Amino acid sequence: MTLSSFSSLCDDFYLDMCVNTELDLPTERDTILSxxxxxxxxxxxxxxxYRRSNNEYCLEEDRSHxxxxxxxxxxxxxxxxxxxxxxxxxxxxxxxLVLELIPYMLSVSNLDIDSLDVTFAMDFxxxxxxxxxIAEALLSQSAFKCLLDLPGARPVGFSPAVVMALSDDDHTQxxxxxxxxxxxxxxxxKSQSEDEAISxxxxxxxxxxxxxxxxxxxxxxxxCQLAQELMVEKIIPNFAQPLTETIAQKRLT
Numbered sequence: 001m002t003l004s005s006f007s008s009l010c011d012d013f014y015l016d017m018c019v020n021t022e023l024d025l026p027t028e029r030d031t032i033l034s035x036x037x038x039x040x041x042x043x044x045x046x047x048x049x050y051r052r053s054n055n056e057y058c059l060e061e062d063r064s065h066x067x068x069x070x071x072x073x074x075x076x077x078x079x080x081x082x083x084x085x086x087x088x089x090x091x092x093x094x095x096x097l098v099l100e101l102i103p104y105m106l107s108v109s110n111l112d113i114d115s116l117d118v119t120f121a122m123d124f125x126x127x128x129x130x131x132x133x134i135a136e137a138l139l140s141q142s143a144f145k146c147l148l149d150l151p152g153a154r155p156v157g158f159s160p161a162v163v164m165a166l167s168d169d170d171h172t173q174x175x176x177x178x179x180x181x182x183x184x185x186x187x188x189x190k191s192q193s194e195d196e197a198i199s200x201x202x203x204x205x206x207x208x209x210x211x212x213x214x215x216x217x218x219x220x221x222x223x224c225q226l227a228q229e230l231m232v233e234k235i236i237p238n239f240a241q242p243l244t245e246t247i248a249q250k251r252l253t
Contacts, residue, residue: 006231007084009240010122011197012066015088016081017095017220018117024075025106032057032073035105039071042097046071069094076114078102092224099216110214116206118223120231122240123197126247130180130198131155137246138178138239156182166204166226174230175203178239198243202227202235 007013026032036059040046046069049059060070067084071094080098085091102108126133135155139145147153161177181196204223208214 006120006122006236006240009236009244010200011125012084012123014081014083014119014121014123014201015085015091016079016117016119016121017098018080018119019078019099019102019108019216020114020117021076021078021108021112022114023112025073025078025108027055031106035073035101036071038101038105039094039097043069043094045069071098073106078106078108088224088228092220095220096217099220110208110216113208113214113216115208116216116219116223117203118220118227119201119203120227120235121199121201123199124243124247125197126250128250129155130182131158133198133243133246133250134158134160134178134180137242169209171207171209172223172226173205173207175201175205176235176239177201177203178243198247200235200239200243202230204230 036049036057039059043061045061046059048062049057051057054074056072056074058070058072061068063083067086068082070081070083072079078098080095082091082094124133132155135144135148135158138160139158148155157180159178159180161175163173163175166172166174177200179199179201181198204227206219206223
């Protein structure tokens with residue numbers, strides 16, 4: 001299954017990477033600008049640079065086209081993402097560049113890396129109750145269903161998340177999360193979900209082993225392959241397709 005196959009099941013598809021560091025990243029003006037200028041040299045269309053109020057620095061492409069790249073620096077995290085990528089290599093080339101640059105441009109050594117994340121994520125637009133969609137699509141055959149049999153009961157806070165070990169030493173972990181954007185705290189008011197989407201994400205996280213030198217580039221390739229396999233074998237048939245089918249049914253009623 002290709003990335004285009006993933007995209008066909010949702011409204012937006014994301015392939016992100018995140019390097020979490022033990023120490024704070026550099027904050028010098030020249031260092032930050034040099035890092036982003038080097039990325040823009042490789043991807044000239046990334047011309048939108050700005051700083052958020054929490055001192056997060058971002059460089060991204062124009063979002064209006066629906067497909068765009070972005071890179072951000074936070075206090076102890078470097079993130080890289082591609083929204084609606086046309087193919088895997090198109091997305092991975094950016095992530096690999098970031099991994100190549102951070103050792104000598106941001107002084108991030110393998111000793112400084114706390115963990116490396118690779119995330120495949122999907123958004124499903126729906127203007128009704130996200131919680132009801134998630135409950136019907138994913139929890140109707142579980143023990144949670146008995147709670148919905150109570151008089152007047154309906155789901156108003158269903159955002160299941162599971163973290164599991166994917167290796168015997170627990171250094172490789174996977175997190176599956178389905179996030180509702182419907183507000184639990186504003187009954188009777190306009191739902192916040194009208195402008196947002198149900199999010200489904202799979203993150204494969206790798207923690208460095210203390211017994212060997214961590215190579216983030218090698219780990220990224222391994223994690224990306226594992227994430228793809230999990231998407232095809234587990235996430236698409238058991239999460240994405242039920243959500244898509246449930247949303248389609250509710251739109252017809």
